Amino acid sequence: MAINVTLIPGDGIGPEVVESAVLAIEAAGARLEWQRAAAGAGAVTTHGTPIPAETLESIRRNKLALKGPLATPIGEGFRSVNVALRKEFDLYANVRPARSFAGVDTRYSNIDLVVIRENTQGMYSGVEHFVDEERSAAESISIITRKGSERVVEYAFNFAKTRGRRKVTLVHKANILKATSGLFLEAGRSVAAKHPEIQFGEIIVDNCAMQLVKNPQQFDVLVTTNLFGDILSDLTSGLIGGLGLTAGANIGKDAAIFEAVHGTAPDIAGKGIANPTAVMLAGVQLLEHIGERTAADRLVTAIREAIASKEALTGDLGGSATTRMFTQSVLKRLK
Numbered sequence: 001m002a003i004n005v006t007l008i009p010g011d012g013i014g015p016e017v018v019e020s021a022v023l024a025i026e027a028a029g030a031r032l033e034w035q036r037a038a039a040g041a042g043a044v045t046t047h048g049t050p051i052p053a054e055t056l057e058s059i060r061r062n063k064l065a066l067k068g069p070l071a072t073p074i075g076e077g078f079r080s081v082n083v084a085l086r087k088e089f090d091l092y093a094n095v096r097p098a099r100s101f102a103g104v105d106t107r108y109s110n111i112d113l114v115v116i117r118e119n120t121q122g123m124y125s126g127v128e129h130f131v132d133e134e135r136s137a138a139e140s141i142s143i144i145t146r147k148g149s150e151r152v153v154e155y156a157f158n159f160a161k162t163r164g165r166r167k168v169t170l171v172h173k174a175n176i177l178k179a180t181s182g183l184f185l186e187a188g189r190s191v192a193a194k195h196p197e198i199q200f201g202e203i204i205v206d207n208c209a210m211q212l213v214k215n216p217q218q219f220d221v222l223v224t225t226n227l228f229g230d231i232l233s234d235l236t237s238g239l240i241g242g243l244g245l246t247a248g249a250n251i252g253k254d255a256a257i258f259e260a261v262h263g264t265a266p267d268i269a270g271k272g273i274a275n276p277t278a279v280m281l282a283g284v285q286l287l288e289h290i291g292e293r294t295a296a297d298r299l300v301t302a303i304r305e306a307i308a309s310k311e312a313l314t315g316d317l318g319g320s321a322t323t324r325m326f327t328q329s330v331l332k333r334l335k
């Protein structure tokens with residue numbers, strides 16, 4: 001039976017790269033039924049709101065969504081449409097794999113790690129304000145709960161187990177932030193004790209940043225709080241060639257949304273030259289999430305081989321191919 005997935009093309013280059021990803025996911029042999037839904041700036045024009053009720057309904061029903069980048073319209077009452085979706089579905093784990101690509105020139109050629117970031121708490125709890133009318137000072141409250149910490153670390157261990165990974169490293173700053181980061185570390189240790197078959201490590205975030213630059217191969221799965229994860233996951237994307245090659249999954253108990261990490265790229269939107277790799281890789285994450293291992297492996301292999309062959313690279317990777325040409329290069333490897 002086909003699995004229903006909500007498909008949100010999104011704004012800017014979104015529709016172009018999402019269509020390519022759909023072709024590639026289908027060619028990989030996955031049996032998915034796409035239900036298209038609107039969100040972002042485009043949805044304001046068509047539905048009068050950046051997050052139409054029917055889109056939320058579709059995600060709630062299907063529990064799975066693949067989405068392109070969304071622009072947040074100014075003055076719609078949202079800080080970010082992406083953040084609003086994460087909140088609505090309590091998508092507590094943000095999962096960003098970073099694996100080197102043959103054919104993409106970077107400092108290291110053999111990186112294979114995953115950053116799992118707590119997605120709902122910490123410095124991004126949204127509780128901040130200026131303390132006086134002159135705006136001479138501001139304060140922000142970082143909220144960390146034991147339950148919120150345990151569930152994301154538990155997710156990291158289960159992820160490691162089901163993906164054949166060896167080690168989970170918890171990244172913290174408990175030496176200074178003794179209450180918030182200390183609680184995350186303590187909760188993480190208690191979860192780690194239940195998973196003795198997976199190695200557990202702890203590292204302070206500043207040292208982690210340095211180690212990621214000096215010797216990234218020592219890491220496997222990293223799990224951390226919201227702000228540290230936001231920064232470190234961009235660092236790890238940089239290690240493998242940048243945001244254009246990076247996908248992210250937002251996982252909750254009742255729904256999961258898979259997306260490219262890059263934005264709407266208004267400078268190249270509509271030109272047919274965007275690189276669809278990141279959304280295709282989001283498709284790989286979706287397939288792994290629903291247990292379609294064979295299709296996921298076929299798809300990721302085809303993407304990697306297409307890039308390594310350099311026969312149709314897009315402008316961001318130094319080539320001159322169109323989105324369609326790169327997509328064809330992937331599709332022919334899936335025949």
Ligand code: ATP
Pocket residue numbers: 013017069070071243244261262263264265266267268273274275276277278314316
């Ligand atoms: P937003 O406001 O939506 O974040 P942005 O332009 O600030 O948009 P990105 O969309 O991430 O941020 O784009 C940053 C740069 O990277 C732009 O020059 C854009 O053209 C380029 N870029 C982003 N994604 C891609 C892609 N998939 N293919 C090619 N170039 C891309």
